[in-house]
Amino acid sequence: MNDKKLYQETFSHLRASPDTRSKIMNMTIENKRTPRRAVRTALIAAILTVALVTTAFAALSGRTLQDWFAGKWNEETGKDLTAEQIRVMNALTQKVDQSITVNGVTVTADSLAVGYDCVWVLFRVEWDGYSPDYKYDLGLGGYVTPSSPGGGYSGEGDEWDDGSGTLYFLRKYATSALNRDMLSYTDGGYTLNVPACGLYRYKENDMLNKELVELGSWDFSIPLTEKSVSPVVELGDVQIEVAEKNYAVWDGAVQRFEPGTYSLQDVIVTCSSVSYYYDEMFCKKDDASGVSSWLPDAVAILSDGTEIAGMTGGVWDFEESRYLMNSWWPLPMAVEEIVSIRIGETVIPVN
Amino acid sequence: MDKQSFHALAEEHMDMVYRVAYNSLVSPHDADDVTQEVFLRLLRSKTEFESGEHVKHWLLRVTINECRRLTRSPWRRHTVPLDSFEGTLQLETPEQSDLFRQVMALPKKYRVPLYLFYYEELSTEEIARIINRSPSTVRTQLYRARQQLKDTLEEEWSNE
Numbered sequence: 001m002n003d004k005k006l007y008q009e010t011f012s013h014l015r016a017s018p019d020t021r022s023k024i025m026n027m028t029i030e031n032k033r034t035p036r037r038a039v040r041t042a043l044i045a046a047i048l049t050v051a052l053v054t055t056a057f058a059a060l061s062g063r064t065l066q067d068w069f070a071g072k073w074n075e076e077t078g079k080d081l082t083a084e085q086i087r088v089m090n091a092l093t094q095k096v097d098q099s100i101t102v103n104g105v106t107v108t109a110d111s112l113a114v115g116y117d118c119v120w121v122l123f124r125v126e127w128d129g130y131s132p133d134y135k136y137d138l139g140l141g142g143y144v145t146p147s148s149p150g151g152g153y154s155g156e157g158d159e160w161d162d163g164s165g166t167l168y169f170l171r172k173y174a175t176s177a178l179n180r181d182m183l184s185y186t187d188g189g190y191t192l193n194v195p196a197c198g199l200y201r202y203k204e205n206d207m208l209n210k211e212l213v214e215l216g217s218w219d220f221s222i223p224l225t226e227k228s229v230s231p232v233v234e235l236g237d238v239q240i241e242v243a244e245k246n247y248a249v250w251d252g253a254v255q256r257f258e259p260g261t262y263s264l265q266d267v268i269v270t271c272s273s274v275s276y277y278y279d280e281m282f283c284k285k286d287d288a289s290g291v292s293s294w295l296p297d298a299v300a301i302l303s304d305g306t307e308i309a310g311m312t313g314g315v316w317d318f319e320e321s322r323y324l325m326n327s328w329w330p331l332p333m334a335v336e337e338i339v340s341i342r343i344g345e346t347v348i349p350v351n
Numbered sequence: 352m353d354k355q356s357f358h359a360l361a362e363e364h365m366d367m368v369y370r371v372a373y374n375s376l377v378s379p380h381d382a383d384d385v386t387q388e389v390f391l392r393l394l395r396s397k398t399e400f401e402s403g404e405h406v407k408h409w410l411l412r413v414t415i416n417e418c419r420r421l422t423r424s425p426w427r428r429h430t431v432p433l434d435s436f437e438g439t440l441q442l443e444t445p446e447q448s449d450l451f452r453q454v455m456a457l458p459k460k461y462r463v464p465l466y467l468f469y470y471e472e473l474s475t476e477e478i479a480r481i482i483n484r485s486p487s488t489v490r491t492q493l494y495r496a497r498q499q500l501k502d503t504l505e506e507e508w509s510n511e
């Protein structure tokens with residue numbers, strides 16, 4: 001059989017559900033968002049602490065931070081980690097082993113990896129009441145003190161169990177600190193604060209209907225020490241050509257940008273992100289919600305052609321009247337293996 | 352947009368939006384959510400579409416963006432095991448079942464370009480514009496996807 005025909009016949013069976021069909025056909029312009037869980041924007045627009053809620057990737061598991069890094073790398077690239085990536089991830093990872101038990105629920109901050117503007121932490125939760133029939137959530141929002149100017153925190157999460165009743169929570173805390181290195185604002189004494197006050201459970205695919213399992217106070221204060229194992233590459237100012245009309249998203253709005261040359265200032269590439277400043281010329285009017293901004297994702301391109309996309313966020317620097325933009329990598333990267341960065345459609349060599 | 356035009360566009364493109372979202376997220380629930388969100392945006396959009404192709408590309412672009420946004424969201428739901436969902440699709444032959452499984456086993460970044468190429472019959476240049484990647488990246492992704500399918504299904508996949 002012709003491959004295209006087989007593909008089309010196979011995927012023609014994939015159709016929107018009758019419920020979705022009915023909702024769309026009965027939509028009115030006054031409709032609120034579809035009745036699903038709230039979707040949070042990945043952008044940091046102001047100084048705030050974001051309470052993290054779990055994400056689950058069934059494919060990612062393991063009992064150590066390195067296991068999760070290896071699984072995440074495979075999910076992103078379809079490949080195994082290189083020796084250099086393993087070296088950087090191992091060097092950045094520190095054992096914490098801080099445990100707090102409340103009402104029989106023991107939460108352990110197992111280990112963490114400290115990047116330039118991002119921290120990855122693995123938590124472990126053990127108690128007698130675990131049931132494989134439920135998924136669990138422990139919140140685990142966090143922030144670093146003393147905080148850098150502009151340093152709001154956002155992040156992503158992951159959750160799994162090891163099949164024997166131990167839950168694992170992976171949390172990534174990313175910041176847009178205006179001085180870019182989140183641990184350089186003072187001479188030291190940095191702490192990652194993670195207050196958790198409730199363990200909840202919910203049925204698969206029903207995250208909005210959570211039940212409280214235990215109320216408690218699992219407040220972690222984890223000292224942070226930066227480990228410089230990968231260089232910070234300074235690319236200076238970079239011009240980006242936008243050759244054609246381009247679409248972008250700010251909180252879901254779709255916009256159109258005119259062709260032109262844009263200037264990114266002080267671009268740096270680190271083990272945890274690529275970041276740069278840009279001025280308000282980038283701001284464009286969006287007909288639905290007013291002023292918004294182009295936030296292209298940066299992609300790291302490695303020597304073997306592997307690509308890793310960052311998650312972009314930004315913060316407005318009031319004093320300098322410019323944005324600081326970060327695209328945080330999903331996991332720590334060996335900067336030495338990055339041969340170029342692609343921002344929007346422009347590829348920038350990294351020497 | 353008047354109701355009649357909206358209904359006509361929804362009838363024509365709803366399954367396309369769903370298929371792109373499913374290929375991206377491999378979750379029927381998330382794909383349904385994205386489909387609703389995309390058509391709500393279409394209903395509210397003030398864009399003056401110049402042609403059928405324009406609205407199709409707009410819908411694809413919004414779908415991709417919505418999927419990316421959902422993927423990055425810490426609120427993302429769990430996926431449904433492929434086995435249980437595949438059973439609801441009423442696939443007709445073992446070849447279809449094999450292909451569905453093998454496509455879903457591909458890395459995420461290959462699945463959407465593959466769908467846009469083989470099902471929607473878009474060119475690599477059109478796909479590149481829609482997913483905001485360079486045409487050469489899209490060609491590489493399609494090549495690697497075909498190679499993997501060829502290896503697993505033991506069948507040659509054409510590049511036309």
